[in-house]
Amino acid sequence: MRLKSLQDMFLHELGDIYSAEKQILHALPTMIRSASSGELSAALEEHRQITEDQVDRLEQVFSMLEESPRTSKKCKGMEGLLEEGSEMVHEDADDAARDAGIIAIAQKVEHYEIAAYGTLVAYARLLDQHKAADLLEETLNEEKDADERLTEIAMSVVNISAQEASERPIGHGGSHDSSQRPQPGDGRRI
Numbered sequence: 303m304r305l306k307s308l309q310d311m312f313l314h315e316l317g318d319i320y321s322a323e324k325q326i327l328h329a330l331p332t333m334i335r336s337a338s339s340g341e342l343s344a345a346l347e348e349h350r351q352i353t354e355d356q357v358d359r360l361e362q363v364f365s366m367l368e369e370s371p372r373t374s375k376k377c378k379g380m381e382g383l384l385e386e387g388s389e390m391v392h393e394d395a396d397d398a399a400r401d402a403g404i405i406a407i408a409q410k411v412e413h414y415e416i417a418a419y420g421t422l423v424a425y426a427r428l429l430d431q432h433k434a435a436d437l438l439e440e441t442l443n444e445e446k447d448a449d450e451r452l453t454e455i456a457m458s459v460v461n462i463s464a465q466e467a468s469e470r471p472i473g474h475g476g477s478h479d480s481s482q483r484p485q486p487g488d489g490r491r492i
Contacts, residue, residue, distance in 0.1 A: 312425040313369060319418045320360045320371045322380035326411060327353050329384045337404055338397035339463075341455050346408070349448050356441045363434045383410050398463035405456045412449040419445060 305311055330350040337343045364371045387407035393400065419442035426435035 308425060309429060312422065312429060312431075313367070315418065315422055315425065316360065316363060316367075316369075317371065317375060318377045318379075319415070319422065320357070320364070321375065321377035322415065322418070323353055323357050323360065325377065325380050325384055327357065329387060332391060333387065333404055333408065336391035337401055339401045339455070339460055341459055342401055342404065345448075345451050345455055346404075352444055352448070356444065359437045359441055363437055366431070366434055379414060380411070383407065383414060387411075396464070396467050398460065398467045401460045402456065402464040405452050405460055409449055409452050412445050412452065415445045416442065416449065 305314060327350065330346060330353065334343050334346045334350065337346060361371055387404070390403040390407055391400065393403070395403065419438055422438045423435050423442055426432070426438055
């Protein structure tokens with residue numbers, strides 16, 4: 303498809319994000335199963351359900367434009383992010399560290415989607431496709447909400463658990479007495 307106009311770019315980018323969302327739907331079950339944090343698993347499962355609605359919305363937009371999403375090419379950007387995610391969940395890692403990695407990948411995915419949907423909303427408004435823009439903006443807001451929720455889970459639970467795990471001496475299963483750690487000004491190296 304030769305891209306000659308903003309309308310062409312709009313359709314091209316719609317196809318790209320449609321492919322991305324389908325790939326995400328395929329990858330999320332593995333991420334959900336790999337997460338050890340109940341809160342993270344629940345957030346990912348909730349987003350999997352929301353993603354199904356987002357795919358439906360994209361299909362509505364294609365229908366409004368009298369186009370078919372099946373002509374879309376595979377989104378290589380999302381393919382790369384999800385390949386990175388697959389590698390992360392299969393790493394030899396402590397549960398908390400793996401969860402931190404899953405959140406990092408999930409947020410990379412969210413940021414990709416936020417950029418894509420932001421662009422699509424702008425294109426739709428310029429093309430006077432206001433119903434399409436409204437549907438796409440609904441999805442954009444859901445992606446922003448998902449990113450914020452992942453940040454909250456990371457900062458309140460997962461990253462703290464991963465840090466605490468890293469502070470335990472190797473070979474010691476119990477908790478580490480933080481008073482034994484070097485402190486600023488005590489002459490020991492941090």
